[in-house]
Amino acid sequence: RKEVEQDPGPFNVPEGATVAFNCTYSNSASQSFFWYRQDCRKEPKLLMSVYSSGNEDGRFTAQLNRASQYISLLIRDSKLSDSATYLCVVRQGGTYKYIFGTGTRLKVLA
Amino acid sequence: GAVVSQHPSRVICKSGTSVKIECRSLDFQATTMFWYRQFPKQSLMLMATSNEGSKATYEQGVEKDKFLINHASLTLSTLTVTSAHPEDSSFYICSASGWLGQGGYGYTFGSGTRLTVV
Numbered sequence: 001r002k003e004v005e006q007d008p009g010p011f012n013v014p015e016g017a018t019v020a021f022n023c024t025y026s027n028s029a030s031q032s033f034f035w036y037r038q039d040c041r042k043e044p045k046l047l048m049s050v051y052s053s054g055n056e057d058g059r060f061t062a063q064l065n066r067a068s069q070y071i072s073l074l075i076r077d078s079k080l081s082d083s084a085t086y087l088c089v090v091r092q093g094g095t096y097k098y099i100f101g102t103g104t105r106l107k108v109l110a
Numbered sequence: 111g112a113v114v115s116q117h118p119s120r121v122i123c124k125s126g127t128s129v130k131i132e133c134r135s136l137d138f139q140a141t142t143m144f145w146y147r148q149f150p151k152q153s154l155m156l157m158a159t160s161n162e163g164s165k166a167t168y169e170q171g172v173e174k175d176k177f178l179i180n181h182a183s184l185t186l187s188t189l190t191v192t193s194a195h196p197e198d199s200s201f202y203i204c205s206a207s208g209w210l211g212q213g214g215y216g217y218t219f220g221s222g223t224r225l226t227v228v
Contacts, residue, residue: 042221043203043222087154096207
């Protein structure tokens, strides 16, 4: 079983739609959680950290469920520019070792 | 702040040759650098972790004699792919972590190197 699992997609959604991505992780000692965005042939860029209480940044909302070892990302009012691969990332406790999910591809259609 | 420069961005080399990739932290001291590899439509896979002045720690399945990592200073780490073969063709990305001062602890990616071995 992979340490971080995501549905690879692709998710094809119309502009303005709300889309949700899920991610599960296997190591219960994982300490920090993030969503990164990666555009084709580019390096990943941090989208947002994920906190236990849930957090929101504009149209993006992240949730963490430690008991179920589950992370989610909700994107509201999708824009064409949101088209990218979204990577769920988990940092192992006590280290700066980051484990990446395979990513979920999103394509927002006009 | 927290800028990481990676060079070259793209390289094509002949099978059997060696290629060196550089990763520099421009405005902070990177106490730890990580090297990742990403094959098409796959996730980033950590290859090795290097701390300044000490030997790199390689992930299981990564040949340390093939992927030589040097982290001799707090601002520079290099990855050398020795005797490259076509199956080594991939996107290699470094990341650097270190204290940013008031900015806290940072973790930043380089822009990646696309290696094609022909």
